[in-house]
Amino acid sequence: MKLKISYFNKGVLINDIKRFAWIGICYLIFLLFEVPFKIITIDANNTGNPGYLTSMQNIFTNEVLMVSIAVIPVLTAILLFRYIQSKKSVDMIHCLPIKRVKLYDNHIFIGILILTVPVIITALSALLLKGALGLNTTGIHFTVKNVISWAGITILFDTFIFLLSVFVGMFTGLSAAQGILTYIFLFLPMGLTTLINYNLNFFVYGVASDYYTRTGIDFFSPMTKYLAHEPMIFMDILIYIIFCIIFYLAARFAYHKRSLEAASNAVAFKHLEPVFKYGITFCCMLVGGIYFRSIHYWVALGYVITSLFGYIIAEIIITKSLKIFRNIKGYLLYAMIIVLIIVGANFDIIGYEKRMPAVENIESIYMDSGFYFLTQKEDIQIPLYSEKENFINIEKLHKKLIDDKKTLKYYSNVNEQVAIIYNLKTGKQIKRQYNIPKQVYGEYLKPIYESKKYKEIHNIILSTDSSSIDKISINPNQTNKNVTITNPIQIKEAINILKNEASNETYEDIVDSRADWANINILLSNDKRIDLSWKKSYKQFENWLKQNGYYAKARIMPEDIDYAIIEKRNVNNANAGIDISMKNSNVKRLKITDKNKLEICLTNYSNSREGQYVLGLYMKNGDSTTYLNIEDKYVPDFALEYFK
Incomplete structure (x- = not known):
């Protein structure tokens, strides 16, 4: 039996398809070029290309696809509901004998159809190519599961952003504002959290701002989630589906309640104007605080200037007039609340800064x-x-x-x-x-x-079994020499000594800022690697290298150097760069050729830029010159005497 009332309106659906099918066609062409066409070209150019596997597995994770996910759904939402942002068209459309919610549901259905069909066609094309080209090589991340996963995540993100943009559009009467606000909402959790954390640092002592900006806020935006290339677990997918339902229902309710006169207004609902106004004011204030802190530490002045600027701009947008100073009372009330919050934070009225557990x-x-x-x-x-x-x-x-x-x-x-x-x-x-x-x-x-x-915790070598090690490589700094140890007995001896060195390190050894002699690379039998350093304090390991004849190749030696130059920086510009090329004859320099003094210099140089003394090493081959630093506390006595 034919239903008398269809859930969908045939006339609305056909009209939407005629007017907006071009979006889906363009999206399909784009996806076909980005996925199936790339598969064909990469496979055709596979002539022993070492980047072949990487290129294949990056097809579904490239940034160009991310741009399409960010742009196409927003464009679709704006165009489908463009009529509600124009007074003429909104009056005409709503004169039709169709209920608002039914009209809304038809547009949503077409929008999701436009975004979904191209992805499904592209995924099917990729699977057909996989079979036709025989892309079943081990190591290529191009399986049926990968393709289905890409299609599913793309459809989910497209739908999420589309419904978010529709939701945003219900609260503004300007299409441009709908697009801008959609992207603001997409990055709002991450951006607002980052801004608040940076500003809290100015007033709350000890706040763990890095923790909150590092741990998981990228989840809240499909854009950052996509860029992170992290796999979506079931709970992630479920949360995004729940948000899609929320946006759909909330936008449906707002569409039903929205007045026709809201078209061309920045804010469609009168009672949401304060949220818009003070939201812009607050965000401008946070950005201004960070900017002024970075240049002059005038955070308070930055807050006043940028928050007032944001408030004025918001008032102009809402009232469509430059006569905004009659509403300045609102800003004064906002400023009073912010001052109270800042004063409370500075005086730690809730005891946050002193809180410690038993x-x-x-x-x-x-x-x-x-x-x-x-x-x-x-x-x-x-x-x-x-x-x-x-x-x-x-x-x-x-x-x-x-x-x-x-x-x-x-x-x-x-x-x-x-x-x-x-x-x-x-x-x-x-x-x-x-x-x-x-x-x-x-x-x-x-x-x-x-x-x-x-x-x-900080020395993984302590938990490493020497029997699982295949090779030890020692690569000294400032020279191209190296040592490779493959003898199992020597490997065991070296590892035991390195464990002993790490276990017996003092605090002074751990924080020693002098450069290490060499990097020690340990290759395990499972192809994993461990990197550690041959520190200047590892005397037991140094003696073992000498006993086994590796010492001269395991570090830079005075014999590798033709001569060294020590130059003192200007005390007023201690961290600046330096020209130690010998061209400036007015600069006082100490030239060193004595092997014992060269050894002292090599033992005490640092990789940091701290200190006034620069060490230039001129190697015997004549092709290499290295400039290093010597921190003030490690400067040799003979150099201090020379520059006195």
Whole structure:
């Protein structure tokens, strides 16, 4: 029996297809060029090309496809609902004997159809090519599962962005604003979180801003999720589907309630104007705070200028008039609230900055120079401490950092950080991050760095079985020499000595800023590699190399150098570059040819740019010249005497 009332309106569907089918056709042509056509060309050019496998597996993950996902759904949403942004067309369309929600549902159906059909056709074409060309070579990530996965994720992201753009369009009367606001919403979670975190650093001491900007906020935008090339798990897909349903229903409700007069207005609903206005004001203020902090540290002035600018722009957009100063009271109220928040943060009225857990309530503590380890997908050991002795030592350090708030709050050397996460027995976490000059806190860091747990975390060699090692390569710095050890007995001896060196390192050895002698590369039988350094403090390993005849090839030697030059920088420009090419005869230089003095220089140079003294090494082959630094505390006595 034929239904008297069809859920879809045939006339609306046919009209939409006639008017907007070109979007789907263009999308299909684009996808056919980006997927099947590329498969054909890559396969045709496969004449022993080493990049063949990489090219094949990158077909479905390239940035061009990401651009199509970002552009086509937004364009489709804008064009399909363009009529509601024009007063003439919205009056005419809504005079038709069709309910609003039914009209809305028909447009949504056509929009999803336009975006879905090209992806399905492209996926089927790719699968046909796979069979026709026999692309079943081991190592090529081009399986049926890969193609179906790409098609499914693309359809999901296309639908998500399309429905988001439709949702945004219901709250504005301008097509341009719909497009702009869609992209703002796409990156809003990541952008707003980053802005807030950076600004919190100005006022809240110890806030773990890097943790929140590193851990998982890319999930909230399909764009950042796509660029991360991370596999989508079932829960990710389910969450995106739920958001699609929410956007669909919310936009449907807004479409039903939206007045016809909203066309051409920046904000379609009157009661949402304050959200729009103060949202722009707040975001402008955050950006301004970061900018002014970067140039003059005038954060407060930056807040005032940029927030006022944002407020004025928002008022002009909403009122479509330059007569906005009669509404300045709104800005003054906003400013008062922001001042109260900033004052409260500065005086730590909620006790955030001094909050520390009792040792008996701690399950474990994460501590490192940052939150890097928490964001890595590789099988690496996380710096997590579970020993009571380390709890006490870490809390002593933390308490000292809290006491030194006035000194450290505006310490800006981001290369020296301490990141702490207390994992409590209740399941909660306390996260803190501080910029510190580590040399000042040596007595607090020393017992932590010298603990057995710290050394196990930072020296993977301690947990490596020498029987699983196939080869040891030693590649010295500043020279092309190298040593390769394959003898199993020597490998075992060397590894045992390196383990002993790592276990017995003192805090001073660990933080020694002098450059290492060489990089030690260990090849395991499972083809994995371990990299560690031959540090200047590894005397036992040095003696073993001498005994086995490897020493001269394992490091740069005085015999490799024709002569060296030491030059002193200007005290007022200690970190600037230097010309040690001997062209400037007015600069005082110390030339060194004595082998003993050269050895002292090689033992004490650094890779950092700190200090006033520069060391130039002129190699015997005449083709190589290396410029290095010597930190002030390691400058040889003979050089200090010369430059006195």
